[in-house]
Amino acid sequence: MGGFLLRKAGAALIVVFCASIVVFAGVRALPGGPAQALGGENRDPSVVAAINHAYGLDRPLPVQYVKWIGHALRGDLGLDSRQLPVAHTIVTRIPITLELAFLAVLIGTVIGVVAGVVAAVRRGKASDHAATATALVGLSVPHFWLGLMMIIAFAVDLQWLPAGGYVSFGAHPIQNLEHMVMPAIVLGTGLSAVLMRQTRSAMLNSLGADYVRTARAKGLSEWAVIGKHALRNSLITVTTVVGLQLGALISGAVITEQIFVIPGFGRLTLEAINQRDYTLLQGVVLVAATGYVVVNLLVDVVYSLLNPRIRVSGSTAA
Amino acid sequence: MSYVDTAAATINPRARRRRLLRKRFLRRPLAVIGLVVALVFILAAIFAPVIAPYSAGTTDFNALLAHSSRHHLLGTDELGRDVFSRILWGARASIEAGVLATLLAMAFAVPIGIVAGYYRGWVDAVIARLTDVLLAFPFLIVAVGLAAILGPSLTNATIALGIGAAPALIRVARGEALALREEDYVRAAVANGASDVRILTRHVLPNMLSTLIVQATVAIPAAIIGEAVLSFLGLGVQPPTPSWGVMLADAQSYLSGAPQLAIYPGIAIFLCSLSFNLLGDGLRDVFDPRTTR
Numbered sequence: 001m002g003g004f005l006l007r008k009a010g011a012a013l014i015v016v017f018c019a020s021i022v023v024f025a026g027v028r029a030l031p032g033g034p035a036q037a038l039g040g041e042n043r044d045p046s047v048v049a050a051i052n053h054a055y056g057l058d059r060p061l062p063v064q065y066v067k068w069i070g071h072a073l074r075g076d077l078g079l080d081s082r083q084l085p086v087a088h089t090i091v092t093r094i095p096i097t098l099e100l101a102f103l104a105v106l107i108g109t110v111i112g113v114v115a116g117v118v119a120a121v122r123r124g125k126a127s128d129h130a131a132t133a134t135a136l137v138g139l140s141v142p143h144f145w146l147g148l149m150m151i152i153a154f155a156v157d158l159q160w161l162p163a164g165g166y167v168s169f170g171a172h173p174i175q176n177l178e179h180m181v182m183p184a185i186v187l188g189t190g191l192s193a194v195l196m197r198q199t200r201s202a203m204l205n206s207l208g209a210d211y212v213r214t215a216r217a218k219g220l221s222e223w224a225v226i227g228k229h230a231l232r233n234s235l236i237t238v239t240t241v242v243g244l245q246l247g248a249l250i251s252g253a254v255i256t257e258q259i260f261v262i263p264g265f266g267r268l269t270l271e272a273i274n275q276r277d278y279t280l281l282q283g284v285v286l287v288a289a290t291g292y293v294v295v296n297l298l299v300d301v302v303y304s305l306l307n308p309r310i311r312v313s314g315s316t317a318a
Numbered sequence: 319m320s321y322v323d324t325a326a327a328t329i330n331p332r333a334r335r336r337r338l339l340r341k342r343f344l345r346r347p348l349a350v351i352g353l354v355v356a357l358v359f360i361l362a363a364i365f366a367p368v369i370a371p372y373s374a375g376t377t378d379f380n381a382l383l384a385h386s387s388r389h390h391l392l393g394t395d396e397l398g399r400d401v402f403s404r405i406l407w408g409a410r411a412s413i414e415a416g417v418l419a420t421l422l423a424m425a426f427a428v429p430i431g432i433v434a435g436y437y438r439g440w441v442d443a444v445i446a447r448l449t450d451v452l453l454a455f456p457f458l459i460v461a462v463g464l465a466a467i468l469g470p471s472l473t474n475a476t477i478a479l480g481i482g483a484a485p486a487l488i489r490v491a492r493g494e495a496l497a498l499r500e501e502d503y504v505r506a507a508v509a510n511g512a513s514d515v516r517i518l519t520r521h522v523l524p525n526m527l528s529t530l531i532v533q534a535t536v537a538i539p540a541a542i543i544g545e546a547v548l549s550f551l552g553l554g555v556q557p558p559t560p561s562w563g564v565m566l567a568d569a570q571s572y573l574s575g576a577p578q579l580a581i582y583p584g585i586a587i588f589l590c591s592l593s594f595n596l597l598g599d600g601l602r603d604v605f606d607p608r609t610t611r
Contacts, residue, residue: 011447018451029467136599140592142543144550145566145584152577163573247482251458255547259570270551273462281466289454296453 008300012293019289020072024065027282077283081275086283089268094287096166097253097264103184104249105242108191113231113238115192116199120207121226131196138193143252147186147259154182164261183260187252191245198241202234209233236306243299246292342604349600355593363409370403374560383576392582395565396572401579404560405586411561412590415476415545415554416538422480423487423537428530431491432518436499442492449485457482457544458553465553472545472561475554479541490533494526501525528605535598539591546587562587 052058056067071078077086119131155163161182167175206212207230215225254266261267265284272281343349362369371391378390378398385393392401434445455463461478468474498504499522507517548554549563557564562583569579 011450014447015450015454018447019454022451022455026463026467136592136595137588140539140588140595142546142584142587142591144547145580145587148566148570148573148580149584152573152580156574156577244486247453247456251456251547254458255551258551269459269462273466273553276466278466281462285455285459285463288456288459292454292456293450296450 004304005301008297012297015293016290019293020069020286021065023282023286023289024068026285027278028061030278072286077286078279080272080280081277086280089280090265090283090287093263093265093268096168096262097257097266099169100180100183100187100256100262100264101249101253103180104187104252105191107184107188108195109238109242111188112192112195113199115196117203117226117231117234119196119200120203123204128200132200135193135196138189138196141189143186143190144255144259146189147182147256150182150186151259164259166262166264179260179262183256183262186259187249187256190248190252191242194245195238195241198237199234202237203230206230206233232306236303239299239303239306243296243303246295246299250288250292339604343600346600346603348596349604352593352596352598352600355589356597359409359590359593360413362406363413366406366410370400370406372400372403374404374407375399375558376403383572383579385578393576393578395568395579396576401565401582404565405562405583407560408562408565408583408586409590411472411549411555411559411563412542412545412587415472415479416542416594419476419479419483419541419544420534420537422477423483424530424534426480427484427487428491428523431488431493432495432522432526434488435492435495436514436518436522438496445488445492449488452481452488453485455481458547458551461548461553470553470556472549472555472559475545475548476541478548479544482544483537483541487530487533487537490529491526494529495522498522498525528601532598532602532605535594535601539594539598542591542594543587 049058056064059067075087077090080086080089115131115135119128122128151163154161162179164179166179169176207226209230212225212229215229220228250266253264254269256262257264257266258270265288268280269284269288271277272284376399378384378394378400380398382398383394383396384390384398387393390400390402392405394400395404430445434442457478460481461475464474464478501521504517504521507521512520545554545561546563546566549561550567551563552567555561555564557568565583566580569576569583572579
């Protein structure tokens, strides 16, 4: 297993390296370049040249890259247009999004896996059809629209929940959850729909497998057969799917935070683009890409713990 | 002569397979409904100038935020623009983004995936890493970056959606190529001295077509929703051009006073993407060799 994880970690490093080059190149491709963005309205060539020199932008690109990535590795992502350290801004915003993502994954996984298992076990019955149809609806419905509908229903009409905003968990746990429940459901529905379909088909495969028949023949209770044998093997699929859905989760967090006015990492991304704050944007994109790779690596760890074939032989199943 | 032709047609395995697939497809009412509704949306997008009662920008200041009526089937928005007409016009952006983003992703992903799966080895490893790099940039982040570099527009949103859809397609094409290269007919072609290009285009690609069609039908609704998201955030279609996402963004200011403005465009997105998803699910069953019905 050590070898497998080491290989995965090496691959992740390469991916982060390539991603950092993409981000770096992207910022260099900005219209007018960073110097004009910093100089604002002042387009005087001598000012631009001075800024270029001051920031080392007249040096060769590889030199600039090494300098930039060196700073980034030490946690220095530069100053945004308000002269605030980008790294600090990102660090204060990330916990909010992590809470949202955690709740969304929790809701999505519980609903998705339970519905998938029920649908597979009761294949062809009414509950299977209901779960399958709901999942199809969940896949087709635009989640941000679902968010708007929930605001109309629960915030405007019934006035049960706040329409938006954020209260930190430390300051007021109950209010925090009141603000988080709708966004988490909105972000979790897409995941639950995908998970339900994957869990269902994985469970159908496991339930037809020999080891399940053996388990039944041993006289194990139906619950033990489903829970300990079929589901455990289906969880391998579930982990993979959660990992693959991370990108969708990041995109989803941006729009969910926008609708519910949550000052998290996703909203920061939009602020960066709306204010044309390129240093901030660069930092945000770099952190998002790195975060994606790191979480995927964690998914691989969980995957190897769940999958005995990888644990024992250390061979790649990819 | 005609007698021989008919005989050939009944034996012709391709025609037989086509007939079998059509029969299987028609036995799936949900898939047929999906196809019909998807076609309705596509036709609405093409013929919006003919069908729509009003142009997308026509304002009626005597009917601001009006409810449904004879004059305005789904009411009007805050500028007195006919919501039904704007939904018809908005279908253009959605269908365009959905179809073009998928085609773009296919054109980019399928050759790469085939090469990775067919040649394996270091080519495969390099492509796998590049796919991972692509995956690390979710479509919204790509769209944000493109909007920063090139400015927000439907074209850039479509490119972002295409890039976003590519990694999954690369993996599917790779997996198919990996399996197909072991087929006897590929080995026979190799033994006959066929060039790699010929093998890939004549044997590998045609045999993964059904899988690719299913993937495309699933990628289109994802891109349609993606376009709505990007336009909603101001990263896609720019107002006053109508788009379902733009309509929802405008409606956000009137959630308590005129919730219907937020409801109709959402239903349009939902029905449009549901129709493609139903079609995709149906096609998957139809093409699945394990399907007996």
